[in-house]
Amino acid sequence: MDLQAAINRFIPDRRTVTAIGAMEPDGPRLSIAGSIDLESSKPIQDLLVWVIENQEGRSCLTVDMERVEYISSTGVGALTLALMAARKRDMRIKLRNIQPQVGSVFRLLGLLSYFETEETRG
Amino acid sequence: MDKPRIDPTGAHIESRMSMLALTAELCGIFARDESENANIAATNSIKRSFGAEEAALFYITGQKVFRVCVSGTDFPIALPEKRWRDCVESHMGGMSVSRFGAWAIPAIGKPLASWISVCLYMSGDEGGYVFLGRDSGSWSDRDEQSLDSIRSAIAPIVQVRHERGIEEHRRKEAETLLAKNESRLRDLFEGSREMIYTADDQDLITGANAAAVKLLGLSSKAAIIGRPFADFAMAPLERKLFLDKIAKHGYVDEHEIVLVRKGGEPVFCLETAHALKDESGAVRELQGIVKDISGRIENEKKLWKMNLELAEANLKLQKSQALMVQQEKLASIGQLAAGVAHEINNPLGFLISNNAMLERYFGSIRAAIAELAPDRERSAPKASAKLERTFSEAESIFAESGEGFGRIVKIVGGLKNFSxxxxxxxxxxxxxxxxxxxxxxxxxxxxxxxxxxxxxxxxxxxxxxxxxxxxxxxxxxxxxxxxxxxxxxxxxxxxxxxxxxxxxxxxxxxxxxxxxxxxxxxxxxxxxxxxxxxxxxxxxxxxxxxxxxxxxxxxxxxxxxxxxxxxxxxxxxxxxxxxxxxxxxx
Structure with missing residues (x-):
């Protein structure tokens, strides 16, 4: 199963959240759009963990958050659990272009510092 | 209704006049007084007009109380239902007037020899009844006719009165219930431990309960009402997403929102809200319940952090363990190599010295042969040439060996020096x-x-x-x-x-x-x-x-x-x- 097939499998219902997969030099990238809320957290978590477990030898998973407008604590929890899965495999998770309101939920929970963050917007 | 009968005697006219007067009196009583007291007055009037010694009016009130008004008493009396029914049912023959002998209203009235009774009205299954009793002489047919005509005349009034009573009672009951419900709802709203609010179509807060004041760390509702809800949200932009969702679906279930208390402290909350819409489908009002979940979040946060730190520590441990093993391996290889080098060093020493000794011996042998057979090239030219070749080859062998030994010495020295x-x-x-x-x-x-x-x-x-x-x-x-x-x-x-x-x-x-x-x-x-x-x-x-x-x-x-x-x-x-x-x- 490739990245896109995995996305279709884990997020069949694209009402609240969607994702697009791509490969970067140091590993896969998932670009997420929409709301990571109570409902969509679980599918996102399952998708991330699947990607981490099926990218042997890659050192980094990039999650592009530019189009994520809302995240709940459950959403932050989903990313945290994915990070735990990644650390078990000595893989990093890089959060790219986090919107301020989303970043502040991570910060309030004191979990932002565990992730790598990156700004590619000008 | 009975047809009026023609009676040529004056007694009949007088009786009719008296009945008309009674009808008028009763109408007056009922018109003046809407309370049950009117029934007492009516009972007394009927008793007087009919010349009875005792009159009684049996009826059921709007509140389903079984009553009897007895002439000469001041208040209507409540009877147990069974006793009330026993009185009425044993002496009534449908709607018509009936006459019967000696009887007394149980436990209330006095025993009298002759009785006449009539059903005044029926409302549903229940009715109202008049009983008249006297000791002196029995009830005549005329009395019966008079009672019947009174019944015909006032039945509609009494019935309407009765039904209005029931209606009134129901209305009062409904009002009481409504008032009770309103107070219960108010208690529910005010007493709720969770924040409840209402907001208008512009998301300006129109109502909030005490829990809202507490949750937001404010001192009164005045600090909440009239302000946009977004003022209290950490990310006002997100509130717009929420409003879009509610406008689209009519409700939002368990939406997590971070509110900010007075003083800036953030509070994680779960909001469930719905919209009241007008006929055109536009949102008219929002009603929402906001639950403080910061305690739960705090625990989860701790758990996540702990797990992350554990994963990190575990990874570090794995890495340092592998590093240590590898370092140890390298060190032991170095030590092993040095040990081997040391072991080689001794035999190498005597090999080198033996080689040098042998080379010297070969030189001595060569010199001795030259001395012992100076003319060997002439006397045995073939053997002599062979011997010379052998000596010269041996010389190169010794030179090669010397170089080889030199290289071994260098390697052994290098190995020893290396580790x-x-x-x-x-x-x-x-x-x-x-x-x-x-x-x-x-x-x-x-x-x-x-x-x-x-x-x-x-x-x-x-x-x-x-x-x-x-x-x-x-x-x-x-x-x-x-x-x-x-x-x-x-x-x-x-x-x-x-x-x-x-x-x-x-x-x-x-x-x-x-x-x-x-x-x-x-x-x-x-x-x-x-x-x-x-x-x-x-x-x-x-x-x-x-x-x-x-x-x-x-x-x-x-x-x-x-x-x-x-x-x-x-x-x-x-x-x-x-x-x-x-x-x-x-």
């Missing part, structure tokens, strides 16, 4: 140039077929270092260089250039190869543990990580790399001459 068994684990005077040489000896087997080595080892001061460890680093880089060149599969040999320089406080070693170079993406990871570009089995990904640890952490030096794709790689190692600064390494 420095005599000073393992300590910091002492160390000659980096000699270290490079001994590392070359050990690595030679890897290098000799793939690359030439060009040395530019300048005169540099000795440094304070753990020589065994630095040699390990040099060996590692040399082997990497050889493997990098060998991996290109080129024709002919590559080149490894080794140079040493000294500055005021440091010595610098550079090892340059002309291999394929390190890809840019990998360049900042080569010192990470387990990072390897080699095929499985060829590298653990620990060599450079250990080198980094030895140079930077243990010796306070620096190690860096310059590489260009296709043009080769240069590793630089800079080490302080004075040894590791205090606090670093050993």
């Amino acid at each position: 420095r068994v005599d000073s393992s684990g300590t910091y002492s005077e160390y000659d980096l140039n000699a270290g490079v040489e001994s590392s070359l000896v050990v690595a030679w087997n890897e290098i000799k077929f793939v690359a030439e080595v060009r040395r530019d080892l300048r005169d540099i001061p000795r440094i304070r270092a753990n020589g065994g460890e630095i040699n390990q680093v040099v060996l590692n880089i040399l082997v990497n260089a050889a493997q990098a060149i060998g991996g290109t599969g080129r024709d002919g040999k590559g080149l490894i250039e080794i140079a040493t320089r000294a500055t005021d406080e440091t010595v610098l070693l550079s090892i340059k190869d002309d291999g394929p170079g390190i890809p840019e993406a990998a360049r900042n990871k080569i010192f990470d543990p387990f990072f390897t570009t080699k095929e499985p089995g060829k590298g653990t990904g620990l060599g450079l990580s250990i080198s980094y640890d030895i140079v930077v952490a243990k010796h306070g030096g620096t190690i860096w790399v310059e590489s260009e794709r296709g043009a080769g790689t240069t590793f630089y190692i800079s080490l302080p001459i004075a040894g590791p600064p205090s606090g670093t390494g050993a």
Whole structure:
């Protein structure tokens, strides 16, 4: 199963959240759009963990958050659990272009510092 | 209704007049007084008009109370239902007037000889009844007719009155219930431990309960009402998303929102809300319940952090364990090699001395033969030529052996020097140039077929270092260089250039190869543990990580790399001459 097939499998219902997969030099990238809320957290978590477990030898998973407008604590929890899965495999998770309101939920929970963050917007 | 009968006698007219007067009186009573007291007055009037000794009115009130009004009493009397029904049902024959003999209203009235009764009205299954009793003489047919005509005249009034009573009672009951419900709803709203609010179509708060005031850390509702809800949200932009969702679906379930208390403290909340819409579908009002879940979030946060730190610690442990194992392995290999070198050293000693001795003996034999048979070339030219050839070959053999022994000595010396068994684990005077040489000896087997080595080892001061460890680093880089060149599969040999320089406080070693170079993406990871570009089995990904640890952490030096794709790689190692600064390494 490739990245896109995995996305279709884990997020069949694209009402609240969607994702697009791509490969970067140091590993896969998932670009997420929409709301990571109570409902969509679980599918996102399952998708991330699947990607981490099926990218042997890659050192980094990039999650592009530019189009994520809302995240709940459950959403932050989903990313945290994915990070735990990644650390078990000595893989990093890089959060790219986090919107301020989303970043502040991570910060309030004191979990932002565990992730790598990156700004590619000008 | 009965037809009026023609009665020529005056008595009849008088009776009719009296009944008309009674009808008028009763209408007056009922018109004046809407309360039950009117029934007492009516009972007394009927008693008087009919010349009865006792009159009673049986009826059921709107509140379903079974009543009897007895003439001469001041209040209507409530009866148990069974007794009320016993009285009414045993003496009534449908709607018509009935007459019966001696009876008394149980426990209330006096016993009288003759009774007449009539059903005044029926409302549903229940009715109202008039009873008249007298002792002197029985009830006549005329009395019966009179009672019937009174019934006909006032039945509609009494019935309407009765039904209005019921209606009134129901209304009062409904009002009471409504008032009770309203108060219950108000209590529910006000007393709820969760914030409840209402907002208008512009999301301006129109109502909020006490829990809202508490949750937001405010002192009164006035600080909430009239303000946009977004004022209390940490991310006002998100509130717009929420409003869009509610406008679309009509409700939002368990939406997490971060509210900000007065003073700036954030509170994680779950909001469930719905919209009241008008006929056109536009939102008219929002009603929402907001639950404070910050306690739960706090616990989850702790759990997540703990797990993350655990995962991190676990990873570190795995890495350092592997590093330790590898380091231990390298150290034992070095010690083993040094042990073997030491073992070889003794036999090598007597082999060298024996070889030299043998060479000398051969020289002596040659000289002796020359002395014993000076004219052998003439007397035995063939044998003599053979002997000369043998001696000359033996000479080259001795020379070759000498060179071989010399190389063994160098290798053994290199091995001994490389692992420095005599000073393992300590910091002492160390000659980096000699270290490079001994590392070359050990690595030679890897290098000799793939690359030439060009040395530019300048005169540099000795440094304070753990020589065994630095040699390990040099060996590692040399082997990497050889493997990098060998991996290109080129024709002919590559080149490894080794140079040493000294500055005021440091010595610098550079090892340059002309291999394929390190890809840019990998360049900042080569010192990470387990990072390897080699095929499985060829590298653990620990060599450079250990080198980094030895140079930077243990010796306070620096190690860096310059590489260009296709043009080769240069590793630089800079080490302080004075040894590791205090606090670093050993």
